[in-house]
Amino acid sequence: MISIDAFSPILGHVFSHPLIGSYGLPHSDSTFGPEVQWLWDLWFWVSVFFTVLITGLAVFFCIKYRFRKGIREVADPSTDHNTALEITWSVIPLIIMMVMFVLGFKDYMNMQTPPSGCYNIGVQAWQWHWQFTYPDGAATNTLYMPVNTPVKFSMTSKDVLHGFWIPQFSVQRDVVPGRTMTVWVKAVHTGHFVLQCSEYCGDGHSEMRANVDVMPIPAFKKKLAQASDIWIHDGKILPLSVVGKKIAALEGCLGCHSVNGATGTGPTWKDLAGSHVKLASGQTVVADYAYLRQAILYPGHKMVAGFNNVMPNYYTTFGGAAHKKHRKLDAIIWYINTLSSHANKASRPPVPDYPGKPAAPRSASPKKIAAAAPKLPAAAAALALVAEGKRFYASMGCIGCHTVNGSPGVGPTWKNLAGSHVKLTNGKTVVADYKYLRFMILYPGKKVVAGFQPIMPSYTDTLAGAKNKKKLDSLIWYINSLSDKASASAEPPLK
Amino acid sequence: MTAVNFPDKPKVNYLNCDKGIKSWLLTLDHKRIGLMYLVATLTAFFIGGMLAEVIRTQLLVPQGLIFHATKHMSSFAAYKHYNQVFTLHGIIMVFLVLIPIIVGSLGNLVIPLMLGAKDVAFPRLNLISFYLYVGGAIMAIVSTVAGAVDTGWTFYTPFSIQTETYVCWMVGGIFLIGFSSIFTGLNFIVTIHKMRPPGMTWFRMPLFLWGIYATSIIQVAATPVIGVTFLLLIMERTLHIGFFNAALGGSPVLFQDFFWFYSHPAVYIMILPAMAIVSEIVPTFSRKHIFGYEFIAYSSLAIALIGFLVWGHHMFVNGQSAELDTIFSLLTFIVAVPSSVKVFNWLATMYKGAIKLDTPMLYALSFIILFTVGGLTGVVLGCIAEDVVLHNTYFVVGHFHYVMFGGTIIGFLGGLHYWWPKFTGKMYNETMGRITCVLLFIGVNVTFFPQLIVGAEGMPRRYASYLPQYQPYMIASSVGAYIQLVAFLMMAGYLLHSLFRGKKAPDNPWGAATLEWTTSSPPPHYNFDDTPLAIEDCYDYSNVKYDESIGGYVRTDVPPQAEPAVGPEVAPAHA
Structure with missing residues (x-):
């Protein structure tokens, strides 16, 4: 082990030399980067050596020992086996393999073991959407991370397998439903990256991305404070329909439900509220407030004709009697109503779009803000x-x-x-x-x-x-x- | 030079001894069954290949060229169709092409001939195998027409339980094909054990037989696992029993364990026969004895056995324990060694040979180079710390296409060109064959090398759309796919031409010394008039000389005297 630890910086130095160089992997911005990088470089050059050796020998033999009529029609006499030689070229690869194994194993153990005192971020994945939750209760679609801080992600999936993969951080982990998967990373530079879903998860797999923003710690804290309250912007209470649009994005509704009339995995929201909806059972119902509420809380209950039962249950997000004063659901239904030319009194939620009076947004007192916000606790x-x-x-x-x-x-x-x-x-x-x-x-x-x-x-x-x-x-x-x-x-x- | 194997060549051969559609569909002749396998697997290969071209065309632009958002369709609804296309490409190529293409077609055509036998041990079982394959393929077609599966060829749960496409039909079809694979494996194991001719001890068998023997062991031992897994999947989908779905108390990771317990050994089902073909071609065209026969034979068995113990390397990022990751990584590195041994032995065989670069040899050389790239990229994936940054990316796609296409398919094409004169009785245009092979070699590299780069940069696999920075590599890869298409069209052209207008093939056009070349091209219905003796070394070419008068090779030593002739009326073949 000592020799390996001594070699890695030397080799790392060699690979950063312009005449040799390192190819392939993107520049890494996490603490795993250097180890993954030099091991990659090592294997890259070993591979180049063997590819050139084998291809070179094959081509060389084909030229030197080519069949020539009348000159070289039979092979030179030579032995058809040589045990010492064969053992040599079995043992040399074996040694190379064992070195690679030990090196890979050592780095992997580092990746597996989060240091103490990690900042915890929750990751929820579902088709085809990422949501990140922070210890203070904020939830975002962009992953905000403090720089130079080890961050531990606790990841769950609501439906199928997903993959948490940020190439520049050199980390990857599947998000397996029914388990809490963890992975940790320490980003060493601020910057913007893209999280891509790496485990195939259905229709929207290739678009299941999230922006990753690694920020200085003060900026990170400010961002979280903003993100933790969706109901208020710059001290003003927002209309429910505007909040509803934010929630629809946050909860991933818009991945399957278009707002412009295009066909999607689920029915479009354009002109939905107040319209007549044909169900798979053959019934036709009016998309009023009660229907919309039910369709969001119990998605499999009444299937719309022509669609599959794939929508996850949002009961735990929006439903239940304890959520009676919870306005998130009403906010979304308000938003759906603003998209429809059939919207009417029956399709709108029984609460006004603008919380409190007067309707025009203005600076709200802290008391009013508290009244408008849902009873989160x-x-x-x-x-x-x-x-x-x-x-x-x-x-x-x-x-x-x-x-x-x-x-x-x-x-x-x-x-x-x-x-x-x-x-x-x-x-x-x-x-x-x-x-x-x-x-x-x-x-x-x-x-x-x-x-x-x-x-x-x-x-x-x-x-x-x-x-x-x-x-x-x-x-x-x-x-x-x-x-x-x-x-x-x-x-x-x-x- | 008087010794010609069969001076009065029979005009009646296995192709024309019997006429009519029934004589083909109900045949028990291994050669006809092999030809039917060839036609069936090539048809599947054509469909799978066309799907690949659709995939590469879709990926020319970041938002997708074929399936993308329109005024009437959201992007996700469009991408579902792309997902169906890549799933079908994967399923067809793995289960309908790669697994049966060498064993089913060339294996059937060649094994009894190499053994000097009249047929395989169980000719009826052989025919049943073929029809199970056809039945499975039909079920796959039904599922495709009714509701094309969009799970990926891996059928990972719980998505495969949730999706409303025809998963049950598809895995039911694969279940049948699994039986076909088991029966074929069983048949070949018994054939190789019991039907070797006098003189052919285990270590005097052609290496092709060693490769097929190792493959058959895997087929018999591993395939039942995937069958049972798919039955459980069907039960879960229809009866809602929670084996693999977390929502019903099952474990998605369990499914992955079961799936890869078969599907990793399955990649050796695909590659071992291709290696076996290369082990035949390289000595023949080097005019030199194979180097290190025993090491090659044992390495086939070593790969087959260790190959059972490495499946967990497909699961390094799904949360299996670090201890398991470590063990699987270690075993994965070990299984790489016998493969490298084979490559060195082939090179040593060429050393000081008299190398003829005919089409089969060009394919064997392509195999050696492409398999080297595939193997080396596989090693880095087995290294756990590196796998974490390469898992589920295009690097994996590039790696296994180098192995599966650059290995299995190129090896198969080598074998096809090598034995083509034997089983069709016709020669193909050698110049066209060489040009096509070179073009295909270029196409493979242009297609799959950019995938290695774009994967290392982080592009995940199974993407219908991608970030714009990956586009140059995606375009390059698509261009490669079109080059391959051109190469395959050329190949189809000259092979069909050879069937109808080709020059008549001599019995032994390449100068090989294995037994199949001692009978006529094409062979008679009963393969051999007399059971041949196998007392000669099948890699000794010193007594195999070119004869201008017949355009092929003949043995200059006295051909081994056969046992007293036992005619077909006493020991009927194909029964």
Whole structure:
């Protein structure tokens, strides 16, 4: 190892010499750059050597030993094997391979191990869109990074495989759904780069890019402060329709829904609001406020004729009773309405485009800003609980008997359970509200749903009591997130 | 010079001994089955090649020349069609062309002849193999017409579960083709074990047989894995059982493990037969004994066996543990060694030879050079730290096209030109053959070398559109693809010309010493009148001399006396 560490700067020096030079890889702007670069250069020149050697020998032999009628019709007598020689040309490549292996392994371990004290950025990928979230809650489509700071990315995918790939940083990692993938990088120069999706993910794969902006730390902080509030610009409250346009871009809606009437992966938004929409079921419905809301929250529910069911669920982004005062959804629907010549009272959200009065934007007082902004803490808390509940669903084994997609299982499916009417074996019909769901989880044998066996074990030891309340509630939050019929009475109280 | 193998050449051969469409479709003759394989795989190659031209034309401009946004269609909806095109190109080339093209066509045509045998061990199984291949190809066509698959040839989950294209039909077709591959492999293993002629010990077999034998082991051992994987995929799509979809509690990475457990060995199914062909061509045209026979034979087996243990190098960036990455990287470097051994041995064979640069030899030389580039670019991909900056980029595309096209297809073309006179009985225009080979060599490099550069610069693969700075390389690559198209059209021209107007081929036009050249061109229905003895070294050319009067080579030593003749009525062939 010592010899390798001593050699790398020397070789790095050699490869930067203009007579030898280094070819191929782009200039790297991260701390991985130098190691990746000199190893690449090493192999580049080894490859050039062997290609020239083999091609050269082949051509040389073809000329020198060419068949000539009457002069050279048979080969010179020579041996047809030479074990020592053959072992030599087996062992030399083997040694070269082992050197390459050790060098590559060493650099790779550096890449795998993030240093302590990394700045954390969340990466969410979905078809065909990147979103970056920062510790203070801001979310952006451009990746802003502080320079000279190790940054750790925690990456999740909502749908299929994606690839996080910034050539100039010498890092790449797949974003695998169902897992949190991590990768770290320390950028050493400020500048603009492009993040490209490197793992094939469908129609928009080649356009699934994000701008990357590596900034000095003060500028980075300023940018984040701006990005963390989408509702206000320069101290002025923005109209909902303008905010809606921003959200539509941020959430990737515009990747599939055009705003100019062109066919896309999903229906165009031009002239959508208030129009008549033909569904795959053959029905025709009017695209009013209720329809638009439902189409965004439960995309697979009523498919528009001629389209495939590929839209991810936006329930956790926009939906749920706890989000009642959450205006993001209304903002998007306002934006859709501004794109339509059929827009009317029924298709517009029941709140005015301009929050508060007067309508003309003007400098807002901090109080008003606070009133206009959504109740993020409550929304975020519910969101977190839903995610946690989903984990418990898998880890506690609920997944074994209760499906979440409506298909039959040993126990009732959780799809559309919360808020629905449930028929019990004793003939009674009850509403699956919060109290009921709690009861059924804690004391499963006491009431049994018609058509099922009383075989569920009791969960009192793991879920009963004040200290387990959060755990139980998170499960019920998750059940709520799966239901179209969820209502405030089915949701656990949020404090 | 009196010794001519078959003074009274039979006028009846396997091509004209039986007439009518039925005599072809129901034939049990390995040579006819081989020819049908050849026609089928070349048809698939034509379709796959045309799709490649569509891909290269699309990529002439950054926003896409063929599929792009219009007033009526968003860019994504247009790019979906591009994705379908590159997916079909990949599936057709891998499953319908590269895997069966050498083994199915040349393997079938040549193996029994090389063994001095009358047919393969199980002629009926051989025919079933062919029809499974055809059935699979038909299912692939159905899926293409009904809803062309857009998953990429790798079928990675969960996209392959989510997409509404006809994935089930397509993987069902590949499932059938998998059976075809298993049956063929099984058949060849038994044939090589049990049907060698008297005198042909394991280490006196032509190296082509060693290559095919190693290939067959992989086919039999690895193909069931992909079959089961695709069955699970079908079950997941139709019954929603969560094997590979994270949303149903499955693991997408598991699918990748299963997929590459087959698909990495599969690249050796593709390359080993091509190496085996080169091992035949190089000594024949150097007029010199192959150098290091045993090393070449053992290296085929080593590649086949180690090749089973390196699949994880396709997964260095998907989050598998660093320990696994390390082990797979190590094994990947080790598997590179036997390949390099072969290259050195071929060069040593040429040393001090009397090299004739006929068309097959030009292909063998092209193979050596292109495979060297493909191999060296593969080594850097096996180096984990470098793979992180090259994974999923055009560098990978360039690398595997150097290996698959520069290796398998060029090797196949070498074999096709080498054995063409044997199984058609006609010579092709040698000048045209040489020009075409050189043109193709240029085309391959112009196409795939820019891909290596643009990949190193960071352009990801499977892109319907790209950043403008990559355009010069993309244009160069497309120009290369058009050069290849011209070369293939020329090849089709002179080969078809040879079929109808070609000069009659002598029994042994190149002066090779393996057994297939001792029978007539084209061979009779029963291959050999008598079972030949294989007591001569099949790479010893000292007694194979050119005979002006027949325009081909003959053995000047007394041909080995055959065993007492056993006629077809006692030991019927093709039964």
